[in-house]
Amino acid sequence: GRRIVVTGAASGIGLALADRLLAAGDAVIGLDRSPCPDRITTSVQVDLGDPDAVRAAVASLDGPVHGIANVAGVPGTAPPEVVLAVNLLGARVLTEALLPRLPEGAAVVNVASVAAHRNTVAPEALDELVGVEDAAGVRAWLTRHPLDGPAAYDTSKAAMLAWTERLAVRLLPRRVRAVSVSPGPVDTPILDDFRTTMGADRFDGAVALVGRHGTAGEIAAVVEFVLGPDASWLNGVDVPVEGGLYAARKHRP
Numbered sequence: 001g002r003r004i005v006v007t008g009a010a011s012g013i014g015l016a017l018a019d020r021l022l023a024a025g026d027a028v029i030g031l032d033r034s035p036c037p038d039r040i041t042t043s044v045q046v047d048l049g050d051p052d053a054v055r056a057a058v059a060s061l062d063g064p065v066h067g068i069a070n071v072a073g074v075p076g077t078a079p080p081e082v083v084l085a086v087n088l089l090g091a092r093v094l095t096e097a098l099l100p101r102l103p104e105g106a107a108v109v110n111v112a113s114v115a116a117h118r119n120t121v122a123p124e125a126l127d128e129l130v131g132v133e134d135a136a137g138v139r140a141w142l143t144r145h146p147l148d149g150p151a152a153y154d155t156s157k158a159a160m161l162a163w164t165e166r167l168a169v170r171l172l173p174r175r176v177r178a179v180s181v182s183p184g185p186v187d188t189p190i191l192d193d194f195r196t197t198m199g200a201d202r203f204d205g206a207v208a209l210v211g212r213h214g215t216a217g218e219i220a221a222v223v224e225f226v227l228g229p230d231a232s233w234l235n236g237v238d239v240p241v242e243g244g245l246y247a248a249r250k251h252r253p
């Protein structure tokens, strides 16, 4: 069977994904700052915002990894340096550390967000952020490009899209794919924080356009597909899973 690394596997979308993979017979290595449920094959408690801890966690694992799902994330209620360190740097450091273990046919799926489109940081600065190597680098970048928590969230997700494209190109010769998946509002414990950072009116307006929140399972199903062999020609792109939000915004009745 396959061995798939899932970050954020203790809750929400990551846990829903882990359950789908387990049901399909895959082994799941769950990484989260909170303990994962016992049914997760291997559970590693780690703060993804701490690059040294992430590298140590990877060193404690052995064997090949057939897929990485970078799902863990913090909302814009957290300080900007934490948002960027967890959502972007954590995913990058983990992926870099695992790259040597990915065989041909493996895939990296990065969970971004429709919030990426609210990013206001210019492309050159965004590229600079994508290249940041450590927490000090994040802080230095933030002094040049000050953002509050909510803006840092949007930018962390935009940077994830930019990083995913570059990663896909880099991994082409190895026949390893990298794809981002961008959810719209999904009913998980993080949702109230998004309502706070976006403002209730704006948030509720977006939800009203599509009629309801998505479920963690509806996102996990797409991530599972993208990880798998049936998605072998899907690479370097973003897959929005947002219930029709973009279309509804564009063509309001």
Ligand code: NAI
Residues within 6 Å of the ligand: 007, 008, 009, 010, 011, 012, 013, 014, 031, 032, 033, 034, 046, 047, 048, 049, 071, 072, 073, 074, 075, 086, 111, 112, 113, 114, 182, 183, 184, 185, 186, 187, 188, 189, 190, 191, 194, 216
């Ligand atoms: P959640 O709050 O249920 O799950 C997030 C998981 O990440 C938790 O288990 C948490 O412990 C873990 N995590 C947070 N910080 C961590 C750290 N420093 N180290 C290790 N683990 C950490 O939320 P949800 O909705 O499942 O979020 C998953 C991803 O989906 C996030 O990246 C989020 O930004 C993204 N997303 C969620 C949307 C939603 O409406 N729920 C919409 C768009 C994107």
